[in-house]
Amino acid sequence: MAVGGMPRSPQRRWLVWGIGIAAGGGFLGIWVRLLQLQVFSAEELRQRVRAQAYVRLQLLPTRGDITDMRGEVLATSVEAPSYGVDPVMVRCPECLCRQVQAVLGLRAAECLERIAAARGRFLWLRRGVWGVDTRALDTLDEPGLVKLRERVRVYIHGELFLPALGAVGVDQQGLSGLELACDSLLRREGGTLVMRRTARGHLLPTVEQALAPRAIPPAVRTTLHTDLQRIVAYELAQGVVRAQASSGLAIALEPATGAVRAFVAVPPPPRGSAHAPLVSDAYEPGSVLKPIIAAVALEAGVVRPSDTLDGHNGRWTVGGHQIVDEYPLRSPTLREALAYSSNVVFAQLGQRLPVEVLVRGIRAFGFGRPTGIGLPGEAAGIVPKVEEFRPETPLFWGFGYGLAVTPLQLACAYAALANDGVLVRPRLLEALLEPQTGKVLRVFPPEPGVRVITAETARRVRKLLTAVVEEGTGRRAHIPGIAIAGKTGTAQQLVAGRYSRQAHTASFVAMVPAERPQLVVLIMLVRPRQGSSGGQVAAPILRAILQRMTLHPELSRYIFTPSTALNQHSS
Template sequence: MKISQVTVRKRLYFALVFLVIAFAALIIRLSYVQLVAGAEITKKAEDSWRRDIPFQAKRGEILDRNGIRLAYNISSPTIMAIPIQVKDKRETARQLSGPLGMSEDLLFKMLSKRESSVELKPGGRKLTAEKAQEILALKLPGIVVSEDNKRFYPYRNLAAHVLGFTGSYNQGLTGLELQYDERLTGFKGSVSYLADAAGRKMPQSSDQFMPPLDGLSLQLTIDQTIQSIVERELDQAMLQYQANSVIAIAMNPNTGEIYAMGSRPTFQPDKYQEVPVEVYNRNLPIWMTYEPGSTFKIITLAAALEEGKVDLEHERFYDPGYIEVGGAKLRCWKKGGHGSQTFLEVVENSCNPGFVTLGQRLGKEKLFSYIYDFGFGKKTGIDLKGEENGIMFKPKQVGPVELATTAFGQGVSVTPIQQITAVSAAINGGKLFKPFVSKSWIQPKTGMVLEETKPELVRQVVSPETSKKVREALEKVVAQGTGAKAFLDGYRVGGKTGTAQKVVNGRYSPNEHIVSFIGFAPADNPQLVVYVAVDNPQGIQFGGVVAAPIVRNIMADALPHLGVKPRTEQVEKEFKFGEPRIVTVPNLVGKTVSDLYEDMNSNFQLATSGTGNTVIRQAPSAGARVDQGSVIRIYLGASD
């Protein structure tokens, strides 16, 4: 069949048009790729060629209230490999095996991976700077050092349960390290380079460095000095009493700020693997629940005073040693009872039948209303993980016996943080504050405070007038009652003892107790409140004997640190038989030896140092208050 010239021309025309259109489309596409999408395509290509070496951000420091570092970072480089750049994998593995403490076969396997970069772990992680330099000095192709750091706790186990600790990748695992992990962590940085398909660095390409963004620094309400004082006393208590555990909290009653919080057993944050998980995973001051015993009587006292149910000074109560309630005989701790006494003496003597009477006068609705208003039965909201609620009777469970036992702190369960928070409200003017340990967030480079925690008032529980009466009664407990061993000469101390039987296998144990003491000072204007609880101390098991002296020791050192000055006016201590009286050291400087012995009396013993006839120095200095019979050391020299 013969094709006509017209048909040929048409076909050539259509072919030409198609080629023109195709060529135009190609030009448009190339123009788009070059002029419009070029940057994006280039970026995608570079992304596929790019290899990153990560740089960890510095984790934010944790500081005490005065800026002392409690947790910070120290340099700890990590060794990485870029497998494609490693020329002799077997020889490289051999040279690295010694310094890294890893097997040659394991390293060879890692160096043979088809990955852009490999972390040589575990031996290559968190090294010292010296070890990293040793490895760099080998000049092994494809082996690089990635800057890294690890957490350091300079005061070892100080506030360990509060601070918590981090894992191998600097991630928070417990305590504040976990609570505020995101803010403390910051954001990673990296060094990026371009590599071909074989992993070789492209010639004439430049590295890109994206600096890490360091985490924020966290400043606490914790005072390192007061925390150290508390830790010292916790260690001493465990050594002396061989207890199951010891708990202590020191707090500003007017704000809710925690000055110190600790417990035993404890651990070192960077060696947490050396202790059982329950030791580091349970912050006892906020986790442990137990029957509080007589420290809970402060709540009953405050409620009775607020409701006008008792006149402490003029109303009397007779204690035969027990009180019968609902067919049960509830006994006083003192066999035979205290006899006739004022209700102020009921408080001083921690008389159970007297407090049962106060609970009965209030009734279950009123008493439990105040208990809940003081914060019991629910979490305080402190900014730490692991807080428990405690256990209260449900209203339908409260009969005459339950009402009576609750009034003196038995049958209910509380946490230490609830106890100290509630008592703070009872003695600070009636204000319940939310406790907290995080004071502010700080920008690490500039030192600028970005966010600050303000004291949070939860509610007004009792009136300032009631609170004043509670303080005065509790000061008498220390000066003249069961809290005598917390008496601190020069400081007006108030407080309350607690001795509670432990429940073992569903029954109250006659041999196991939790003994406690809560104290505050100055009694007329509280600046510090301290709570100590000792679980099952060996030997004597009374709060006034075991826990009260611990609180006294903490306050003796913490109050001067807080700038609370001693005073001469305080409720006179009622000394019991055998207790040493407190006397004032006289000024002996300038006296001759002959005058000295004529003027001295049985209040002191003398120890001399040096030669001469005149006292040139003495210790303790004049005006100090010491126990009667204490030794005064005098230094003798020649008179001027």
């Protein structure tokens, strides 16, 4: 019916129908879209919202404690602040980065570059900040700054135990030393931290995450003795300064158990460095090898303690090589040859030994292979094979040239002499402990040793070596009332392919007490400039260490057996 009596035109009728159909289609599309969002795509949308409202962060691993033999903590993990930013929320990047540079040491330019280049809603600035005053950052009114707390490694005694313990990286994974060797035992993953974005865009840990407990890794108890480590480190450092040496090394170990009680390097290797000077650096030992040569010769029957030897009055020319002694001897006994460190006599002993017997004897004492202490980077040293020998090689071996040994190998060889001829593998680990109760989870006991010489030969050599300290080149180590068996060593170093008269390795190795040794102590100074011989610069360090040990209620047991303690008391 037309309005006002006029018929409705077909065009208007189609227009109305079209508008109605379009409106209906629109409403149908909206309904379908709502259905899709509310039903079919609901989970996907919820995940997107969560992704924008929550941030997941992988926390640093946490590590178990490392203790000394008495349970004193040497390394532990503590909570420390970590700082990150939400680049979108940063209000004043320049202001923030100036404070970051002042507090965290991250250059402001680098901080700005990282914020500008960030693709996500979170990036780390610095993690595990320890030993730094962070109050300026903590009080900064910057909505984009995010502060968390993570566990980081702290070494209670600074660098004192660094040569043994090693270090961890910024990711809290072991880089060197026991930290690397025991990484799988000490490290537990830190887990994931869930942070929620507030209505204003700030990131905060969720309540559930804040209350979640973290797994505590087991603790490792070492064989080290903190007081002895401290004494040895102090006296070695004093000796390095006096001698103006480039570095100093020292080891103290129990010969019967292989337990390392002190493990010192001055200066210590840089934190994070894989360099382990006590096990990875090899030196020509010089005269400290002579007791080993004497033991091999006695065992082989080519010499007896009562024999009179030819000292050639301190100068012997053989095969175009001239061998010279600092203290000329005419017809010394083996005791005198050791006491005054005769190169001439020991070159002859090296020459008299069959080559196969000489090489087998040297290798039996552990030279030419890693000791097995378990520290990363341990070197085998250099012991030429028989087929690599030159005619003069046995001569030079006699007084410690032509082969290279690590300080730990040398200490272990003397430990075999001290242990009546039985070589025991050195060890730094004693037990794995439950962190909260201290219950022993696993024990690392001494391993059975290997006999390298007879007990009789070992005792003879020790008795001969007392003359070194009583009357010979090691007189500066002498302490009245204490019998010390030891040997000095002075070895020229190769510089540009030639032996230098200015660059030396000066050493002294002692076994105390001489009759029944409880401790072997090695002292080595590298390139001393004030004095060059082991008797001059290394022996006094040993004397100072032992003197301080005699005053210690625990450490004195290494020096005084019941019989020597009685003699000391009666005197």
